[in-house]
Amino acid sequence: MLLHFQNVIAAALPSENTLGARLATLDARDWAGVAEHFSALLPEFGAVIALPSATHLAPVLGQARGVPVLQATLEASSGCWTLLGPVQAVTDNVVVISEQLTDGVAELEVLLLAAVQHLTVTAVVVGVERSPAGGRTRLELQGVTVWSAVQLAQTPKGWVLERRRLSAER
Secondary structure, eight states: HHHHHHHHHHHTOOOOHHHHHHHOOHHHHHHHHHHHHHHSSOOSSEEEEEOGGGHHHHHHHHHHTTOOOOEEETTTTTEEEEEEEEEEEEOOOOOEEEEEEEHHHHHHHHHHHHHTTTTEEEEEEEEEEEGGGGGGHHTTTTTTTEEEEEEEEEEEEEEEESSSOTTOOO
């Protein structure tokens, strides 16, 4: 099923507009294969923290592992992130889920919020990683492993599937 997701993304390339439109129309069925893939590969964790873009991937992964899903929301008035859900019930490591990884700033801010809540983020799971944006590096410098279903590289002709693997185990 991961191959289906990769093919859907590849069909939207190289255009940024087509890619963005296709990502916006993906539904739970499209994300199911990605969740199934990561459910089998990820080490144990006690909860999922979903960024706002992960409305399809996070619940499916949480259900597959039988763990709660916490929602990270950005307060418009203050610009600060908050966690909604049973934060006090989580006693194990957590993973952060995002639809796309670009510069990694939102994911890093949620990592810091989790640390304030005494939660240890061990991984960030993303559907699509835009490798030239530097998000992976920013997160890995914090000791967090990044898992991505699809890695994209930018070329003069637009976006293409990344040919090199950015990490040997993914």
